[in-house]
Amino acid sequence: MPNIAVVGAQWGDEAKGKVVDFLACEADVVVRYNGGNNAGHTVVLGSETFKFHLVPCGILNAKVLSVIADGVVVDPEVLVTEMDGLTRRGISIEKLRVSTNAHVIMPYHRLLDRLEEEGKGRKAIGTTIRGIGPVYADKAARIGIRIAELVDPARFRGRLAENLKLKNLLLEKVYGAEPFSEEAIYQEYSAYAERIRPYVTNTSYVVNWAAAEGQTLLFEGAQGTLLDIDHGTYPYVTSSHSVAGGACLGTGIGPRAIDRVIGVGKAYTTRVGAGVFPTELLDDVGDYIRERGKEYGTTTGRARRCGWLDTVALRFSVMVNGLTGLSMTLLDVLTGLEKLKVCKAYKCDGSETSQLPGDWETVQECVPIYNELPGWSEDISGITRFDDLPANARAYVKHVEELVGVPIEIISVGPERGQTIVR
Numbered sequence: 001m002p003n004i005a006v007v008g009a010q011w012g013d014e015a016k017g018k019v020v021d022f023l024a025c026e027a028d029v030v031v032r033y034n035g036g037n038n039a040g041h042t043v044v045l046g047s048e049t050f051k052f053h054l055v056p057c058g059i060l061n062a063k064v065l066s067v068i069a070d071g072v073v074v075d076p077e078v079l080v081t082e083m084d085g086l087t088r089r090g091i092s093i094e095k096l097r098v099s100t101n102a103h104v105i106m107p108y109h110r111l112l113d114r115l116e117e118e119g120k121g122r123k124a125i126g127t128t129i130r131g132i133g134p135v136y137a138d139k140a141a142r143i144g145i146r147i148a149e150l151v152d153p154a155r156f157r158g159r160l161a162e163n164l165k166l167k168n169l170l171l172e173k174v175y176g177a178e179p180f181s182e183e184a185i186y187q188e189y190s191a192y193a194e195r196i197r198p199y200v201t202n203t204s205y206v207v208n209w210a211a212a213e214g215q216t217l218l219f220e221g222a223q224g225t226l227l228d229i230d231h232g233t234y235p236y237v238t239s240s241h242s243v244a245g246g247a248c249l250g251t252g253i254g255p256r257a258i259d260r261v262i263g264v265g266k267a268y269t270t271r272v273g274a275g276v277f278p279t280e281l282l283d284d285v286g287d288y289i290r291e292r293g294k295e296y297g298t299t300t301g302r303a304r305r306c307g308w309l310d311t312v313a314l315r316f317s318v319m320v321n322g323l324t325g326l327s328m329t330l331l332d333v334l335t336g337l338e339k340l341k342v343c344k345a346y347k348c349d350g351s352e353t354s355q356l357p358g359d360w361e362t363v364q365e366c367v368p369i370y371n372e373l374p375g376w377s378e379d380i381s382g383i384t385r386f387d388d389l390p391a392n393a394r395a396y397v398k399h400v401e402e403l404v405g406v407p408i409e410i411i412s413v414g415p416e417r418g419q420t421i422v423r
């Protein structure tokens with residue numbers, strides 16, 4: 001198998017976990033390269049459901065090396081909880097590796113995330129309140145605490161004291177909040193450090209050596225293209241690089257190491273949090289999709305906004321990720337809808353465009369232009385061959401393929417590993 005990067009092609013929650021788990025069967029190394037526990041991946045294996053926020057879902061495969069790379073931000077409490085949960089269920093974590101360079105989410109990051117959101121009022125981003133924005137802000141400001149420091153008690157104490165001096169001032173003077181106790185954080189985080197230390201290493205070498213040996217690498221992107229800090233619907237984005245290029249930045253591997261880029265997109269569109277969403281459905285069809293698709297967040301439990309598939313957004317995703325193929329998930333959710341719509345272009349300022357008219361903010365003023373297709377009523381959740389899908393389902397997939405210009409290589413018709421059509 002070639003080295004593959006799997007990225008979310010929409011606003012996250014595209015069921016990447018299932019696709020990564022499916023592809024991980026053939027991989028030697030699975031690498032998580034961006035974001036933190038704002039992500040949530042669900043993998044269903046037989047009667048067991050696994051939910052991951054940090055650990056790459058490759059961990060379910062005993063032979064796979066699972067790497068939390070440099071670009072990830074780690075809440076150590078969450079990492080330790082996931083490690084314990086896996087061990088309790090008999091899953092070995094021996095092949096977990098955590099980068100020395102990954103940044104650590106501190107209690108003040110989580111609190112500041114909430115206070116900043118509250119301060120924005122109606123302009124709130126709708127973050128997951130996991131401290132993601134504040135930890136990446138500290139990283140860019142070159143004051144963040146990295147895993148290498150967390151696991152070195154003397155360095156950690158010093159870095160914590162430096163940071164708390166500033167953060168407590170900010171919390172008290174600007175937000176009128178209670179300051180944090182250095183000793184309490186030190187004690188709590190030292191206990192996490194003990195647990196994480198055996199898995200900590202310079203993961204750039206681990207990944208590059210594996211590549212040099214001809215091992216198969218799978219890069220697992222979190223969130224989605226339209227939540228990327230540079231290419232997404234700014235400012236309603238996350239704070240990391242969720243596009244395929246993020247796999248290089250967040251891992252320390254050159255772009256030539258990635259042979260294929262698979263974008264994962266739902267057969268429709270969803271988004272959580274605020275921000276532009278041209279094809280959003282605020283009617284019964286939106287509710288139907290939400291209920292059938294169980295469109296409630298893995299991380300926060302929030303109801304997701306639902307809408308028709310937007311191929312203007314998908315084409316943008318194909319372009320900025322250099323997608324070689326798409327994986328269409330949750331096609332079964334559309335079963336039972338008499339008519340399906342696919343957004344092919346936007347009408348902006350009186351003229352039609354199949355591309356983004358400017359930045360995403362200007363899309364707010366645009367109206368989607370749809371093609372309408374007939375739906376299907378047959379249960380497709382047990383189908384494993386493309387040719388066995390109802391004619392209208394096949395036509396839907398082919399229509400999307402024509403509009404986005406890359407092959408739809410994998411189709412998912414249910415949460416289980418087996419409910420997958422490979423074309």
Ligand code: IMP
Pocket residue numbers: 011012013038039040125126127128129130131132133222223224227236237238239272273274
């Ligand atoms: P943050 O990443 O918690 O700062 O949140 C920023 C924006 O990204 C919010 O709109 C979140 O709802 C969204 N977001 C973050 N992580 C995910 C994810 O894994 N799936 C979907 N949306 C996400």
